[in-house]
Every structure is written in C-alpha cells, then in structure tokens.
Amino acid sequence: MKKLFCESLYNLEAYSPGDQPLGKIIKLNTNENPFLPSPKISKFLKNFNEFDRLRKYPSPSSEKLREEIAKLHKISADEVLVTNGSDEALSILFRACLSENSTFLMPNPTYSLYPILKDLVMNGTKIKEIPVLENFSLDFETLKKEKANLLAFANPNAPTGILAEKKELIDLVKSLDCAVLCDEAYIDFAKPNSTMINEIKNLPNLFVSRTFSKSYSLAGLRVGYIISNKENIFELNKIRDSYNLGFLEQEIAKIAIKDQTYLKKNVKKIISLRENLKKDLEKLEFFVINSNTNFLFAKVPNLKAKELYDFLCSKKVFVRYFNYPNLKDYIRITIGIESEHKILLKWIKEFLNK
Numbered sequence: 001m002k003k004l005f006c007e008s009l010y011n012l013e014a015y016s017p018g019d020q021p022l023g024k025i026i027k028l029n030t031n032e033n034p035f036l037p038s039p040k041i042s043k044f045l046k047n048f049n050e051f052d053r054l055r056k057y058p059s060p061s062s063e064k065l066r067e068e069i070a071k072l073h074k075i076s077a078d079e080v081l082v083t084n085g086s087d088e089a090l091s092i093l094f095r096a097c098l099s100e101n102s103t104f105l106m107p108n109p110t111y112s113l114y115p116i117l118k119d120l121v122m123n124g125t126k127i128k129e130i131p132v133l134e135n136f137s138l139d140f141e142t143l144k145k146e147k148a149n150l151l152a153f154a155n156p157n158a159p160t161g162i163l164a165e166k167k168e169l170i171d172l173v174k175s176l177d178c179a180v181l182c183d184e185a186y187i188d189f190a191k192p193n194s195t196m197i198n199e200i201k202n203l204p205n206l207f208v209s210r211t212f213s214k215s216y217s218l219a220g221l222r223v224g225y226i227i228s229n230k231e232n233i234f235e236l237n238k239i240r241d242s243y244n245l246g247f248l249e250q251e252i253a254k255i256a257i258k259d260q261t262y263l264k265k266n267v268k269k270i271i272s273l274r275e276n277l278k279k280d281l282e283k284l285e286f287f288v289i290n291s292n293t294n295f296l297f298a299k300v301p302n303l304k305a306k307e308l309y310d311f312l313c314s315k316k317v318f319v320r321y322f323n324y325p326n327l328k329d330y331i332r333i334t335i336g337i338e339s340e341h342k343i344l345l346k347w348i349k350e351f352l353n354k
C-alpha cells in the first residue's frame with residue numbers, strides 16, 4: 001500500500017517526555033509540584049452539581065479566565081490567549097511564525113520540546129542553536145547578531161534553572177526583528193519582579209508563555225497561556241482550536257488564579273525545600289547551579305551522573321538525565337517533599353559510599 005502520511009512524518013522524531021511510572025515510587029523527574037492544588041478547588045469539585053453545563057460547549061475563548069489572568073498581570077484580556085497547557089501556546093506560536101524557509105533560533109540547552117515543535121511545523125525549517133556560555137548563561141552577544149523568524153528560550157531556563165537578567169533580555173528582544181518567546185513556566189519560583197510580561201507594551205515582538213502546571217500544582221489540568229500585544233494575540237487566535245479548553249478546566253484554573261495566597265504559600269515551601277536540598281547535595285560534593293525554579297541541576301561527583309541516575313531508578317527514585325555532551329555530567333532533580341529528599345539523599349550517600 002502507498003504510504004498514508006506525509007513523507008516528513010516518517011522522518012519525525014517524537015518528543016520524549018519524562019517517564020510517568022506509577023506505583024510506590026519517588027517521582028522527581030518531570031517538575032510537577034509535590035503539593036496539592038488550592039483547597040478551594042477540591043471544595044468546588046465536591047460541591048459540583050452543574051451537570052447541565054457539561055452538555056453545552058464551553059466559552060470558546062475562556063473569556064472569564066482570560067479576565068482573571070489579565071487582572072493578575074495588570075494587562076488587558078485581549079492581550080491573553082488561553083491554551084491547553086503552555087505546550088499548546090508554544091505550538092500555536094511556532095505554527096504562526098515558521099514555514100519552509102524560516103529559521104528557528106534557540107539557545108542550547110533549553111526546553112527540549114522546541115526543536116520537535118519546529119519539526120512539526122515543517123521539516124524544511126532550519127534550526128540554529130547557540131550554545132550557552134561555560135557557566136550555562138545565555139550567550140546574549142551571539143544571539144543578538146542572529147537572523148531568524150522565531151527565537152524561543154525558557155526563563156528561568158530548563159534544565160539549568162538559571163534566571164537571565166531582565167535588562168539583558170530586553171536588549172536581546174530589541175535587537176532582533178523576529179518574534180521572541182520568553183517561556184516563563186517556572187517564573188513563580190524566581191526572584192520577585194523577574195517577569196517580562198510588563199514589557200509587552202514596549203516590545204511588539206515579545207511573547208511570554210505561562211503554565212498552571214508548576215506553581216499552581218495543576219499539571220494534570222492542562223492549562224497555560226501566552227501574552228503579547230493585542231494585535232499579535234488577535235492573529236494567534238485564528239489558529240487555535242475553537243474550544244481548546246473545557247468548561248471544568250476553565251473553572252478550576254479561575255479558582256486557582258484567584259487564590260494567590262495559597263500560590264505564594266506553596267511557592268515559599270518549594271523554595272525553602274530547594275535551598276535545603278541544594279545545601280545537602282553540596283555537602284556531598286555535588287556542584288549545584290543556583291536555581292530560580294522548582295528543580296535543581298546538579299553535577300554529580302566523579303562524573304558518574306548516568307551511573308547515579310541508573311542506580312536511583314533501580315531504587316524507584318526517578319530523576320532526569322540528559323544524555324547530551326554538555327549535560328551528561330548532571331542530573332536534574334525536581335523538588336519534592338522532605339521525606340522524598342531524605343530517601344533520595346540516603347540512596348545518593350549509598351551510591352557515593354558516604
């Protein structure tokens with residue numbers, strides 16, 4: 001039979017998300033939040049009786065949720081596009097900006113989904129990767145000189161956890177004439193006032209994406225959003241699915257975003273756990289990069305990162321290992337709860353004979 005799909009599909013490499021093993025394990029591999037989402041959500045779900053609402057289509061543009069997001073960031077609702085996880089926001093932006101002869105620009109490393117999204121758009125799109133500097137910070141001078149159709153990076157970056165200086169980011173966006181995506185999936189764990197959202201009024205090529213998956217503890221809900229000026233959002237809106245978010249997703253995300261007191265408490269706990277784990281790892285002679293996220297990127301003593309990763313897997317403790325030349329000596333550990341850290345440290349000590 002002749003091939004059913006486009007030739008480019010057969011050559012495409014699928015994204016490989018972190019494992020989602022089930023059962024009695026310690027899961028520190030996909031940067032989920034170890035704490036429950038706002039208790040106001042469980043109250044809402046327990047009392048939910050609007051079954052008739054499920055019979056009807058939801059608000060196509062997640063109108064009320066957009067209004068809440070706009071209120072939080074002190075922007076207007078038409079500067080927000082709500083999406084099915086921030087991954088959908090990225091996918092929409094990639095489709096909008098890239099075509100066969102375009103160039104996609106990214107630092108290396110950054111979120112590993114970007115090159116896949118580039119391939120999904122059009123296999124003919126070129127990719128230019130600019131290695132980060134030796135200390136893993138972005139190479140702003142080189143990035144600024146590039147010509148491209150889209151630049152995407154995460155800030156704080158993944159998997160390093162490094163936060164770039166806002167002034168450097170503003171200069172970078174100003175120096176490029178293409179769309180620039182600043183992916184702020186982890187920004188709630190960063191030092192205050194680090195967001196680029198308030199720059200959208202000055203920078204017409206800037207896009208900022210956010211997610212409910214990390215700081216709001218709602219990875220299972222699949223809600224994210226992208227912010228830019230209203231002209232840009234108007235264009236992006238044309239290529240999203242008409243009903244990209246269900247009624248329950250919209251309602252739950254609205255409750256989460258209104259409960260900023262709970263969010264701040266949750267984030268504070270994670271930051272404190274992160275700093276304690278960093279100190280404990282440093283005592284064991286790991287080199288741990290200062291993190292502005294809910295994970296740590298740590299260089300394993302004696303260059304035994306892969307061996308430690310395999311050993312931890314065998315003990316049902318899952319962290320993330322990236323088998324790339326510049327990352328191969330490190331493991332990425334999602335911040336968990338204290339008892340999980342204790343077990344993690346116990347096995348690490350055993351591995352290191354400490």
Ligand SMILES: Cc1ncc(COP(=O)(O)O)c(C=O)c1O
Nearest residue numbers: 085086087111154185211213224
């Ligand atoms: C940098 C970055 N952006 C986006 C995402 C995806 O977030 P979402 O769950 O909203 O699709 C992740 C997930 O790990 C991430 O690390």
